[in-house]
Amino acid sequence: MKTMFSIKDKIKACGKRSLRLAALLPLGLFSFPFFTSCSDFINQDSDRVIIADKDHLNSAEDTLYSVVGIVNKLQAISDRTILLGEMRGDLSDINANTSADLRDVALFNVNDTTNAYNSPADYYAVVNNCNYFIAKADTALKNNRNEYIFLKEYAAVKAFRAWTYMQLAQVYGKVPFVTDPILSTVDADKDYPKYDMQQICEYFLKDLQGLETIEKPGYGSIRGVASRFFYFPIYILEGDMNLWLGNYRDAAVCYYKYLSTRNGVNTGYPTGTSGVEWSRTSTHWDMMSDGFASFFREGSNYTANSELVTLIPGDSIPSEGNYSQLRNLFNSRSDNNYSASIVPSQSLINLSAAQTYCHYTSTRNVIYAPSGLDNYRSGDLRLSSAFATRKMDNLVHNKTIDYVINSKHSDQNVQVYRRSMVYMHLAEALNRAGFPRFAFEILKNGLNDEGIQANVIPYYKNDSAWIAQFSFPSNMYVRRSGAYPALTSENTMGIHSRGCGWSEYNERYVMPDDSTLTGDARLQYQIEHVEDLIMDEDALEFAFEGQRYYDLMRVALRRGNPAYLADKIYGRRGADKVGEMRSLIGKDLYQTANWYLPLP
Template sequence: MKVKIYPIVRTAAVAVLLSGVSACSKMYDVKPQNVVEAKNTYQNIYDADAAVTGVYGKFLGLAGQYEVLNELRADLMDVTPNAGADLQQINTHNVLPGNAYADPTPFYSVILNCNDVMKNLTIMHNTQKLTDADYNQRWSDIGALRCWLYFQLGLQYGNIPYVTESFSDVNTVKDQSKYPRIALADLVKTLIAFMEALPYKDPYPAANSLITTIDTYPSKMFYVNKNCLLGDLYLWNNDYHKAAIAYKNVMETSTPNGPGDSYNYYNTYTLNSGSDNDAVTQSAWLTFFSRSMQDREYQTEWIWSMVFDKAFAPENPFINLFANSGGKYLVKPSQTAIDNWSAQRQTDGTPYDYRGINTTYKMVNGQPVIMKFLYNYVNASTGIPSDPLAKNGRWYIYRTPTLHLRFAEAANRDGQTKIAWALVNAGIKGAYDDTTIPDPTQRRITNLPFPYDFDARKLDAPTIRGKYHRNLGVRARVNVTNLDVSLQQNANFLAMEDNIINEDALELAYEGNRWQDLMRVALRRNDPSFLADKVYNKLLKDGNPAAATVRAKLMDPKNWFLPFN
């Protein structure tokens, strides 16, 4: 596909990113006589930046489809009576031809743009219009985004064409005579090899011209994190030690604010409470989904998030999906998800979980509403928008707890179940504070090689502040009780894995992870009932008469994948 991007200045280039699909469509659909050919477009660093941000702008248009495919197909989300046939088909795994949510074309449209940009960046580099550093950073970024897109396609469709060239008609990818399809397992290995070979795996440096602020939005939050993606691919491929290394490499790097900010340097990925002490409150957890993107607590919580703004296209898709005031209220939290939050206990014994009612979801006008994506649109107390036309919002893609829970999953399978238990529960200091050790300098420390070398010591004589001395653990941060200590034993790794996946549901609900989480574990165990039973129980609790039929269908993993048409 020939990317038709005009040579524009940097400010306008970043506006392309915020303007999303509609702006990109105008750029891609200009009549030929008005098109600036690639040879006249890719002339300098600003053109390269415009191309990169244009791809991310088009990528932003996938948010609604990504959400539906990864959450409604699983067990935490259900349809409302307002849902049309397409959503009902997704919910009951009975997708018919023409279902808009099951169309792979939008993903391939972005992929073909990636291919074109990568090709032209290479031409710029070869003709000395880009330095080695500028080229490596941008080419690697777009290459990693393409890998993320292919991984998502593989998770949803199973066998897909893997295309690295550019051409004009996106439907060409469906021609199997030209582009044979590759199975998910082989696709993951292909993506791992590509990611391992990238010349640049770190986030863009602060001095890069793509790192800027537009209308208070820091662009540094918009780009895919390559090591998180590589860790996810390793985890899917059952390369647990490599996955743990990739995740730890993120945990041990600085925040977007940079290493000069001592508050943020290690606290970004150690699940601190969002303040300078170890306190934790419900209101603090809720604000991770509403506070300013410039806020340091936001930048310690979110690794990858993007913006919907009322001034730019595309329109925020989450309002119509979730809101019952100002939106169409098409999907809602499942009763399974609600019951799971209700089953948790605070440390004082109260049956409650900060992450459930009034945070992740809220009762609005007597109906359960998924709130995570609505806090920039509605009033947090009432669930009602003050200005229904100001449809601002964010697409939350990868968060600090996602990183910690994935690390815990990898560590648990890599023979480090106690570390997994620690990160899920009360943190390293809680699990490794062995008072039977007489030397206090040897407590709260794992004494293991990388990537399992955690130091949570906090001493004044001698003065020691381990990197993870603020690490609370996922459950302790929201003040729910620890899981049973017997789960620290390596022999209980399967039960610990069950609890990690359940913690994923409690902490990460509706953030686009659930379908792949269930698939990954079910395939790893060669146990389709792990996935099928969870979907069945959701449908059963919500009174869907198709529950038993869906379970029988999902007991065959071949039926986990959407038709590629």
């Protein structure tokens, strides 16, 4: 009996009236220098092509049907959202079980249309459905309570479209840009310009303006998944777009507006104090409490304290067609003959072990955990929470196998945004806006007004008015006190503490500075080195979540230094195997043109 989520069930419940959902298939990236025609690539019989059976969407039933249909199309790209951003980075690696297609992704050898992970048509299926809804929805229509019927869905669909185009730009570089629905070969035969990330971000910053505070559609719980997790918050999208564009102050304000309004006006959305840590009553490094792994089992309940922000719901059984394979790639399961295909890279293992865990005992003593502990328990503990192996006797094959568990990919849903991502992107934006100490506060102590006044304002007095708009009231953002047991009101700590203990007491984790420098030279030193800490923290917090490759790309482009990305990826298996990786990878990553997949 099927017990999990199936979007098809929800669609069937909405009635027989339907749109045939479809995709636009673009020509190759280099077919035309500026424009791409889609003629000959439209399949009128495909279930991916929108063929309208009505001229307008004008009923409440249409809103539900259309939005759920778009989420259905998002399912088709959910795995790639993780894999294309993860396997091309430096934190995950392949093994003997990895398929040829995924191996080619990891080694930058995707050169043709036969690779299962290179299908832009699926992205354009989302785009074309969004374009249809935006063009056809009667946004002036009201119900008998004088409420706009389509407004919530209209904002949500515009956000779906913006996010999908950003994914396309990250994966392919320049892509055909289409904002009208393609409903016929006449439409498909038109020439469409190709937009890069900058053009896409500039367009959608204007397109989304004014929609940020519109409430999201509420469809309740669908097969155990809270539908409020389906949507992409517009403030976060605008923050990310400004981050890519280099509008760092604007990006920071967008992220702050999300954090300060997520739970309503005059409310907070603090980091929480959950992580993975050694027990405060033990100094023998043998008892651990893990609140980190639970972040990846959220989805059933949307609460004020949810770590999860956005997910793409997956079907529960393979026959549904949009079944996520991530759990079979990252874990040992009967479905994959207990053979996981993705493992931590040596680079991630080394980075995790290089961190200093600061232990704050129940008697308020500071102790630093030793190195050399097994099972990824040296340094940062998040890797040990996310990834574990154990020996298991496989009776079917009469042998002992390495049984792999990855807690970040344990169910059918694919997580896209988390609370800590918003905070870390806020740190990235504040740092590049010229406030590295403000950014470092997010890493080490956690944000509240008291800390900002003590550790930030004194260093940026000329910008105190701008900083003042970032208010994290200390009665809503209560930092850890060190009391044992912890006070129930405590809800804020530095992101680094999620895996490295009590960073606020860690004298080895300090603000980078060089007092021999002065003025702008000193500030630039701080900015670059805090950015290095932010990228390390992103790796420790978000490994296996599909963020890494794009984080490296963004920083490398910002610094005008392709080697920043290339050297880290060539170092995936450690410094002693850089030559091996360069020979295996099929592209020269010092050339930015080789960072993208080719459009078939």
